[in-house]
C-alpha cells in the first residue's frame with residue numbers, strides 16, 4: 001500500500017485534541033485512530049503491539065539479520081490534529097499533475113489557495129496534490145507522518161533483505177496541545193534515540209529549537225480619587241508600560257528570524273491598582289537565554305528601587321529547552337539524516353525550529369529526537385496540503401535512514 005492511501009484513511013478519523021480538557025488523552029476520539037493503528041500494526045506483523053491507556057500506540061519491528069546488537073531506533077508521529085481548525089468530515093481531493101496555479105478549494109464559499117500567499121505551492125508542481133474543500137484542515141500534520149512510518153513498517157516486514165536496527169514505533173496523542181511527550185514510557189519504548197516525523201517540507205531537517213520560558217510580572221499600584229491623586233496615586237498600568245519600554249524594541253517576534261531570540265508580550269491586563277504582564281522568552285543560545293532572564297530580573301530590581309517599594313513581582317518558569325544540547329551527544333542522528341535525504345535526491349537544509357517540539361522534550365528525557373519533514377505544507381489551516389509523491393519520497397528517505405543505523 002502506498003503512504004497516501006493510508007493517509008486518506010487516517011484523515012477520515014477526527015482526532016482533534018483539546019487544550020481545556022484534563023483527560024488523558026484530551027479527547028476520546030483520538031483513541032479510535034489509535035485502535036485502528038494498533039490493529040494495522042498487528043496485521044502487518046509488528047511485535048509487542050500495545051495501545052496503552054494513555055492513548056500511545058507502541059510497536060516493535062525486530063532488527064534485520066546481523067543488526068540485532070545495534071541500539072533500537074524510535075520513529076514517532078502524532079495522531080491528533082490542531083485545535084485551531086476542525087478536522088471532522090475532511091473532504092480531501094486529489095489534484096493530479098498540479099500546474100502551480102491558484103487552487104479553488106471551495107467554489108461556493110470562494111475559498112482559494114493563492115500561490116502569491118503560499119509560495120510553497122510551487123514545490124508541488126507536476127505532483128498529485130491532496131487538498132481540502134476549504135472547510136477543514138487536512139491533517140497532514142501529522143497523519144502524513146503516521147502513514148509514512150506505517151508504510152515503512154510494511155516494507156521492512158515484507159522484505160527481509162532491507163537492513164535496519166530494531167525499530168520502536170510510537171504514535172502519540174495530544175502533541176498539538178503540548179502534551180505529546182507527557183506520558184511516554186521510555187522504559188517500555190526501549191529505544192536509544194529516534195526521530196519525530198512531524199515537519200512540513202521534506203528538505204527541512206531540524207535538530208535545534210528554542211530554549212523557552214514564560215515570565216509573569218504582577219505590578220501593584222496605589223489607587224486614589226483622580227481629583228485628589230497628587231503624590232498619592234501610582235498607576236500600575238503606567239508602570240507596566242514603563243517596564244515594557246525598557247525591553248529592547250527589536251527583540252520581538254515580529255522583528256526576528258533564524259537564530260534571533262525575543263521577548264514577546266503575550267498578554268497585558270490591568271487597572272490602576274494592579275496590572276499583569278505575561279511574556280514569552282525565547283532563544284536558541286542557552287547563554288543568551290539566561291541573559292534574557294537576567295535582564296528581566298535586573299529591570300524589575302531597578303524599577304522597584306526607583307519607586308521605593310516592591311511594585312513589581314517577577315516569576316519566571318522554564319518551559320522547554322533546545323534539543324541540540326542532547327542531540328549533539330549523538331551527532332550520527334544528524335549526519336545520517338542529512339545523508340539519507342541527499343541520497344534520495346533532496347538538498348536538505350538544517351532549520352533551527354523557532355518553537356518547541358515533542359522531540360525536544362523527549363531529547364531531554366533521554367531520547368535524543370531530531371525532526372524530519374513529512375512533505376506537507378500550510379498546516380493547522382484550510383490551505384493545508386501534501387502530495388502523493390512527497391509522501392512516497394519520505395518513505396524512501398526513512399528506508400535509507402534506518403539502513404544507516406543497522
Ligand SMILES: [Zn+2]
Nearest residue numbers: 141142175198
Ligand atoms: Zn505536528
